[in-house]
Each structure stands twice: as structure tokens, then as C-alpha cells.
Amino acid sequence: xxxxxxxxxxxxxxxxxxxxxxxxxxxxxxxxxxxxxxxxxxxxxxxxxxxxxxxxxxxxxxxxxxxxxxxxxxxxxxxxxxxxxxxxxxxxxxxxxxxxxxxxxxxxxxxxxxxxxxxxxxxxxxxxxxxxxxxxxxxxxxxxxxxxxxxxxxxxxxxxxxxxxxxxxxxxxxxxxxxxxxxxxxxxxxxxxxxxxxxxxxxxxxxxxxxxxxxxxxxxxxxxxxxxxxxxxxxxxxxxxxxxxxxxxxxxxxxxxxxxxxxxxxxxxxxxxxxxxxxxxxxxxxxxxxxxxxxxxxxxxxxxxxxxxxxxxxxxxxxxxxxxxxxxxxxxxxxxxxxxxxxxxxxxxxxxxxxxx
Amino acid sequence: xxxxxxxxxxxxxxxxxxxxxxxxxxxxxxxxxxxxxxxxxxxxxxxxxxxxxxxxxxxxxxxxxxxxxxxxxxxxxxxxxxxxxxxxxxxxxxxxxxxxxxxxxxxxx
Numbered sequence: 001x002x003x004x005x006x007x008x009x010x011x012x013x014x015x016x017x018x019x020x021x022x023x024x025x026x027x028x029x030x031x032x033x034x035x036x037x038x039x040x041x042x043x044x045x046x047x048x049x050x051x052x053x054x055x056x057x058x059x060x061x062x063x064x065x066x067x068x069x070x071x072x073x074x075x076x077x078x079x080x081x082x083x084x085x086x087x088x089x090x091x092x093x094x095x096x097x098x099x100x101x102x103x104x105x106x107x108x109x110x111x112x113x114x115x116x117x118x119x120x121x122x123x124x125x126x127x128x129x130x131x132x133x134x135x136x137x138x139x140x141x142x143x144x145x146x147x148x149x150x151x152x153x154x155x156x157x158x159x160x161x162x163x164x165x166x167x168x169x170x171x172x173x174x175x176x177x178x179x180x181x182x183x184x185x186x187x188x189x190x191x192x193x194x195x196x197x198x199x200x201x202x203x204x205x206x207x208x209x210x211x212x213x214x215x216x217x218x219x220x221x222x223x224x225x226x227x228x229x230x231x232x233x234x235x236x237x238x239x240x241x242x243x244x245x246x247x248x249x250x251x252x253x254x255x256x257x258x259x260x261x262x263x264x265x266x267x268x269x270x271x272x273x274x275x276x277x278x279x280x281x282x283x284x285x286x287x288x289x290x291x292x293x294x295x296x297x298x299x300x301x302x303x304x305x306x307x308x309x310x311x312x313x314x315x316x317x318x319x320x321x322x323x324x325x326x327x328x329x330x331x332x333x334x335x336x337x338x339x340x341x342x343x344x345x346x347x348x349x350x351x352x353x354x355x356x357x
Numbered sequence: 358x359x360x361x362x363x364x365x366x367x368x369x370x371x372x373x374x375x376x377x378x379x380x381x382x383x384x385x386x387x388x389x390x391x392x393x394x395x396x397x398x399x400x401x402x403x404x405x406x407x408x409x410x411x412x413x414x415x416x417x418x419x420x421x422x423x424x425x426x427x428x429x430x431x432x433x434x435x436x437x438x439x440x441x442x443x444x445x446x447x448x449x450x451x452x453x454x455x456x457x458x459x460x461x462x463x464x465x466x
Contacts, residue, residue: 038383040391055454091454098455105458139455150391157381169382229399229435240454255450265431272451274441285439291401292431 001190005032005166007339008185008194010173010208013044014149014324016200017156018332021079024163026340031165032194034187036172036204039153043202046263046295048225048251049149049325050238054089054116054141055105056323060350061304063112065323067346068330069143075329079155082147083246089144090119090128091240092280096136105139116141130234130281146238148245149325156328176211178313196339198317202298203261205306205320214310217301217356218320220260224269225253226277227291228284241276250284252277256297265292297322307331307351308338318353364412365405367398372412379416385425386410399435402427 006029009016013035020033039045051069056062072084093102099118106116117140124131124138157167168189175186176197183197199216201208209216230248241254253273270292278285298320300306305321317338319331334344360373370393378392386402386409389395395409396402402409406427414421432441 038385038388041387045391055458057458093453093455101455101458101460104460105455150394154392167382170384226438228438241451253451254454257450267431269450270431271441271443272445272448274438275443275445276448276451277438278442285442286437288435288437289432289441290399290435291397 002184002193003032003190005030005192005194007031007196007198008183008192009033009198009200010185011035011200011202011204012039012157012167012169013042013200013202014153014156014328015202015319015321015331016198017153017160018328019198019200019319019335020165021156021160021163022332022336023339024160024165026336028164031160032192033160033165033167034171034173034185035167035169038169039157040150043295043298044149044153044324046225046293047149047325048243048253049147049152050089050240050243051084051086051145051147051326052089052238052240052323053114053143053326054109054139055091055240059108059112059114062109062114064305064330064346065326066114066143068327069145071329071333072145072147079159082152082155084145084147085246086143086145087236087238087243088140088142089240090124090138090140090237092124092131092135092138094132094134094136094279099137102137102139114141114143128236128239130283131239132280132282140237144238146243147325152325152328173208173211176208178212181314183316196315196317198319198335198339200319202320202324203296205298205318212313212316214313214353215356216306216318216320216353218306219299219301220258221297221299221322222255222257222259222262222294223253223297224255224257224265224273224292224294225251226270226273226289227251227293228287229290231287235281239280242280250287261296263294263296265294298324301356305331305351306353307335307348308353311352311354358412358415364408365393365395365398367400367404368394368396370395375409375412376416379413384413384417384419386413386427387425389413390427396427401430401433
């Protein structure tokens, strides 16, 4: 039996869920979200979940990230407490030579309305007393923060379900074809027919694209993170590389490796991350690590989000990006506008997949 | 089992909380873990894993041997950062955010 939906979303990560939720606010038509596993089992559940703006590069991408960060307080009011904290973000540097680079960053971002301060050593240590006294300075922005990614996806899902969105988990898509005005989506749990098809497959986007003969240039980039035992609150800001969660655990890591879909943690990166931790905050050397985990980033070939309609296909949409946690509120809002009104309030032409052809 | 029974002692997660997320489709230990924090505490699921598998089995009727076990992660038992750390001062895969900033003609793009 074929089940009919107005809109079918492939992928129940933070992006697919944000779109499902925002769309269900605007549309009463039937929406189905498919996930090959269970939400949070992939990228969205294995992240430090910074909501990060201040050294996104170039400045137009920082601006895009800023609009999304600005949506978080309102979103938390609507879907419930997602432990969003606008702590301010601090990127320390240990080499005085980096100050010039930092000043240039601050100058470029002033023009687009993102205030970045370049701090002196004394200012850094006043803000974050436990940082290594050998620090030379830091860039600092008030707009940065972090969120609990588990609560974020869970709340999106609960709110979407209340608004009538249906979900099917452990449902792998096995084939997609266009038939007249509809898409037929075959899966391990059944066959679905929909008018709008939205691809939000994250790291698996390339594989989903192949089913339609479309090249979606998304690669995988692994990151490994260490989690400490709960410690008394001692970090005031989201530091690039380190943040303290509400329960006192510190998440540490900023690593990048090309390892395909291999989700292993490796001793060399764990050790390097431990080195980073005690280099940033010497006192943390006495804290215990309870767990190391790794996550696979969805990384577009040029690093920027791929958003919008897929040219040449009616009612086929794509949202595939790195920094999904930062961008989810904005992407959910804009993709909904695109589906409901046919255009977006903030231009997204720059992010079209057509830039790769 | 009483609904108020604590299944995960580290994070104080009750039977009722686990039952609720199973109702939302969670089918494995790790599905439940990410939604409730069950098994995310100090013991890293060493105490609660069998109990949770039993709860999944009871509620869903799925045979025990088909329910996925929690994924164990390094370092298995808590270990100090200074024990893990090395003398190396070089960073290869781990980066500072500012390292990624590329200048074009001496300017931010």
C-alpha cells in the first residue's frame, strides 16, 4: 500500500527536524520524516553543539550564522528549554603574531554588525581566570554560545509531533523516483508518495542524491571529543575547543580527520585533545575523562551550506550543511518559507547546489 | 516494575522516563541514552545496561538477543587528563579556530 504525504523529509537530524517543525507551524498538510536509524544516532547527537558565529569565514557566512543564533531565544520559548546559553565565545591565541589576524577579523565583521573584541592577555584572564597565563590574547564575541543538542532535537520532534508531523524511524530509503507530479519513495518499511521531497540526509546526502542521479557534494569529516566527569562550574564562556555543560561536564575537542563513516575514537587524537585541554586550562589535568566519542561532520565540498530547490526538478529541495546546530533555526525557517511561499526572506541563492555545476 | 524505580543511578533516570521514550520509538540502549541521559553518567552504563535491555524487552516484546548493546567508549574507566596527555607540543588534527581563518591579500575574505 502506498501512503500519501504532501511533504516527505529524508533525515531526522537537527536540520530535518527543524524544517519539519517550522513547516508544521505554517502548513496543515501531511508531513512525514524518515530516518534510517534513530534521531541523534548520527551527527546531531555527537557534537559539542556550539552556536558559533564569530570566526565563521567569510563575513557573509558569519552574517548568515548570526541570524540563526538570533533565533535561538525565541525558538526556546516556542519548543521548550533546550539549554541554550548565550555565554559569549572566546577563541584564545598563544602567539602574539596572531593578534594582527584577529584585528583584521574584528575589522571585517564590524562592517556587518558583528562585534568582535580582541582581548589583551589581562582581559582574557579577567574573563576566564582558569585559562593558561601564557595566553597572548583572544577574540571574543557576545553572540556565541551553546545548546544541548539532545534536548534540541528531542524538543523539535515533540513539538512537530504535536503539530501532526509523522515520523518513521529505522526506515532506510532504498529508492526514489519521480512519477508525474509526485515522488515515489521506497523504503525498508513501505512505499510513500509525496508532492514535495526534501533531502536532509546530512553525511549521507551524496548517497541519497545518487538515487535521483544528482551529485550532492557532501563529504565526511570526523571529530573526536572528550567528556570529563562533572566539575564545579569554572568556565564562564564557550571557548573554541572547550565548553562546560549545565551538569558540570566539560566537553573538549576540535579535531578534523577524513575517515569516511568510521566512528571510532583513536588514542592519538584522544591524547592530542588531552594536550589541548591542559594547554588551555592547566588545572584541568587533574580532572578525569569518562568518555571519548566521535562524530562525523557533513562537510560540503566548499564548506558552505547547500540549500534550496534543486534546479531541473519540481518540488525537490535540499538542505545539507556543516554547523547544523548553529544553522538549524534559520534553515528550518527559510526552507519553510521556500516551501510555503516559494521565496525566502533572506536570499539563499548563494547557497544553491547550482554553484557546483 | 514500579514506575518510580530508578534504573540509572548515576543520572537518576526512572523506569517511567525510559518507558516514555520507548513510546516515542527509541529501540536500543543508545536511543534511550541520548534522550534521557540514562547510562551517560560516571559508570558509563556499566550498572544499568542489563536492566535497560530488560525494560526494552518487556515493553516492546523484542527478543533480548536482538536489542543492541550500548556502545562502549574509551577510556572504559575514568582516567585523568594528565595521564592521557603526552609531552608533544605539536598539534596535527586538533586545531585552533583562528588557524582556519584564511587571509586573502592580507584581508579577511
